Amino acid sequence: MKKIIGEFKEFIMRGNVLDLAVGVIIGGAFKTIVDSLTNDIISPILGLFGGLDFSSMVLSIGGVNLKYGSFITAIINFLIMAVVIFIFVKIVNSVISFGKKKPADEPVTTKVCPYCCTEIDINATKCPHCTSELIEIEPETLESGEPDVI
Structure with a gap:
């Protein structure tokens, strides 16, 4: 049993696992920011132009409510997060390569x-x-x- 605990401790203390844990925590915090951006700013602005609010879109079939408006909001959240992460990675890569000379x-x-x-x-x-x-x-x-x- 001590051998298994020792191997688990070694696994947890690896740099990659700790980096992954930090990334997941920061990603979760970042997700709440993007959710707020989508729900509180983008969806109402789209509602001004289109006259509709995605979060209120529901399809009732029998006794079941399908909240497809929430799904559309989730897709918008994903796209915004993907664009923001892409831009962030581009900025970080350009900052890292700023001091390096090109061969x-x-x-x-x-x-x-x-x-x-x-x-x-x-x-x-x-x-x-x-x-x-x-x-x-x-x-x-x-x-x-x-x-x-x-």
Whole structure:
């Protein structure tokens, strides 16, 4: 029994589990904010233009009430939350990459042998793998999409 408790303790103390727990708690708090935004601001504004309130939409079948207006509100909540999270992740990624330098384009140092399709040095005139002679093509031929060696 002590072994199982020790393994469980080790599992709970892993960084990923703690990060996940914090994410779930923050996500729950964020959900209440988005729910309030949808129910208290967006739905009434849509009601002004459309003349209807989603939360009051109910379909009665027999003795059962289907609250499809609440479902529409939940879909709006989801879409708003997805857009806000997308924007938040984009902002965080741009802040993280702000100080990083983009790698400069490195000069081309290799080419592909048209005979054996192996990568060789850009200055080679003979392929070291298949021993084929490599003849350079004129620059105007390169623009047509042809390979740069024959």
